Amino acid sequence: MRYAAIDIGSNAVRLLLCHVELEHGETHFRKGELVRIPLRLGEDAFRLGRITEERATRFIKTMEAFRLLIEVFEPVAYRACATASLREAKNGEELIRRVREKSGLNIEIISGKEEAEIIYSNHVEEHLDPIRAYLYIDVGGGSTELTLFDHGRLIASQSFDVGTIRWLQQQVPKERWEAMKNWARDQAAGRGPLTAIGSGGNINKIFKMVGRKDKPIPYERLRALYDELKVHTIEERMELWGLNPDRADVIVPAAKIYTGIMKAAQISEIIVPQIGLADGIVHRLHEERAVMKP
Known part of the structure; x- marks a missing residue:
């Protein structure tokens, strides 16, 4: 189909x-x-x-x-x-x-909220350790969606108006940034070590840049890349990493958002299955069609 x-x-x-x-x-x-x-x-x-x-x-x-x-x-x-x-x-x-x-x-x-639910429809966690806790992090231009699940159960989901385009336009107040990190910190409390699952164009690009293939990206490696990216101009990022102009600017706030959330929730690594909202939409469409069949 x-x-x-x-x-x-x-x-x-x-x-x-x-x-x-x-x-x-x-x-x-x-x-x-x-x-x-x-x-x-x-x-x-x-x-x-x-x-x-x-x-x-x-x-x-x-x-x-x-x-x-x-x-x-x-x-x-x-x-x-x-x-x-x-x-x-x-x-x-x-x-x-x-x-x-x-x-x-x-x-x-x-x-x-529905955006987070559709992204979650990819059900990446079904192919991972069923007894662990995971935090989906989807960073877009206008918002970041966070979804926590533990032992295969959806625990909490929240959308925040923190995105890469907003960040470039200096439209992310400090209190909003802190509220998102506090939510991640509170949800992670008492759950043992969490693993992040990253979605969105920027984390997919970062995944290719660090050359991890099928392996998770350690927090330290992601943080090091962020520290390296932010000291270069857009033109230098385009030259050094072969980034397109529309990626070379937003990748820095994206990396900041991912590392900020991971640090707040004490997450040591992020899995990047290279999926996003469009993939979740396809999963939803297929599930709905399966239900409709006699």
């Missing part, structure tokens, strides 16, 4: 085309194509409170292109979800209406 998922984030919008196959009684999710366009809707939404016409036009054109790709792929179902930038933009609903009229795509604006 084929599914399509659109993740409309504050830094970039992504289209995931995914194949889901049953082999020897196990379900396998195989990414066909992932198209990423760095529109940076959050730069408008968080600074101005609305999406400018110039960026809105680019967004609509992107959605029209995504619709054509979806039609060629012929999935059994698709879902498009928008997160913090369209949640906060005063003209978010109007923009969604314009996209629907131009392309026929239906976009949902989801809450931070």
